[in-house]
Amino acid sequence: MSSAPQSSPSPSIGSLRERYGPRYRWLLLLSVMVGTMASIMSSTIVNVAIPDMSHHFLLGQERAQWVSSGFMVAMTVSMLTTPWLLSRYGYRRTYVGTMLLLMAGGILGGFANNFSLVLIARVAEGLAAGVVQPIPAIIILRAFEPHEQGRATGIFSMGVVLAPAIGPSIGGVLVDLFGWRSIFFMVVPFCIASLWLARKFVPVTAPGGTVAGSDGIGLDWRGLLLATAGTLCLLNGLVALHGGTLQEALALLAGAAFAIAGFILWQRRLGARHGGPLMNLALFSHRQFAMGTIVSAIYGTALFGSTYLLPVYMQLGLQMSASLVGTILMPAGLVLAVTLAIVGRLADRKPTWLLVSIGLAILAASFALMLTVGLGASLWLLVTWAVLGRIGLGFILPSLNLGSMRGLDKSLIPQGSSVINFMRMLGGATGVSLCGIFLEWRLSAHGDSLANATSSPARLAAFNESFLLLAGLCVMAMVAAWQLREPAKAAPAEGH
Structure with a gap:
């Protein structure tokens, strides 16, 4: 088309950088941060509403967990399409399309009058979230210098985790006051803000500054x-x-x-x-990338499994209200945001394998220490272990993607970001199912059921065994993380 797109007077990345100067890369990162916050919020906040939703639709535990698992499946698979969508439609059209789909899913879920519509809404949200989540890493690795990438990742991650940190607290209050439907509507204002920012700062070009759709390659259906x-x-x-x-x-x-x-x-x-x-299977010829995908898959299993398990444990194991669960999780989320900002700077100077291993060790310890919590335990004990786990996450998040992809050629970065996110989410989708199945198995073995109105020592024992499973997964990921070390360079031969 000969005329410039009406959505922005300066649609190319070059003209936008010229217009806004050196700060443009940060404005671009902020723009995609808001949309990613909305997608992550839609991923995690619904867990607070699962007990209320289960009661409303008379669901068993296995059907209720598909509210999370259905989202995860859609998000996992759609991540693989991000490089093609960016190449075919460019940054702006891809990003705007995902935000519109995410907002539509939130509105549909909020007005749904049967469980099938809720699942359709969750799948729509998952598809949108999957496409958008690899985009920030692509921007960071292409728009920022290597010595800035850790700081950019830390700041971006800090902003993104504020959504799930504050979200469950607000969501818990909303569930208690207005019911589970209010959870779906929470993403709408974030989507509206992201659409406004996209019109101003997100370029229409594909990664690398090329014209969108110029390669003519179709989607691998x-x-x-x-x-x-x-x-x-x-x-x-x-x-x-x-x-x-x-x-x-x-x-x-x-x-x-x-x-x-x-x-x-x-x-x-x-x-x-x-x-x-x-x-692109050529990615796996890079040793650090291959090891990074293994760590991401195991880490995703533990992370998303715990995201599903913790709210259920607090509400059905410790008999807490949804609003109290959100309040307990808020300090942990705020500590995570601070940790990310600090570790983001360390990621520019310290080896990836060390930061990731430290984070996994702390995360494993936080899961194991959940065994010290009981019905009569102090709330501060629960808060402390939740905070400890989030400190562990703070060491892992800014380091893993950067360390895995820094050695890749720039042309492989979109594929690399898509694949490593896919592997993490595949692990995550498996983790949600695995935790739900393992918990039901251990409950049955202990002679209890979540259908019972009150908790019991048998129920807590089943939850404790589930937390030990997550701790074991983190230890497995540590073994793979040690392989992220760069191979030692051979010393030059003497006398030559």
């Missing part, structure tokens, strides 16, 4: 279908391991293995033909 089928079979297979028959579970898990194998073979074939695969 076959790969996307295989990835979706594999993810769905994996999660349903995990659920069937506990709630269904063994034959059903084995069939689904075999289907997942078949779909994943087919996905890998198809990506390899498409990559060899330069056909634009969803996942």
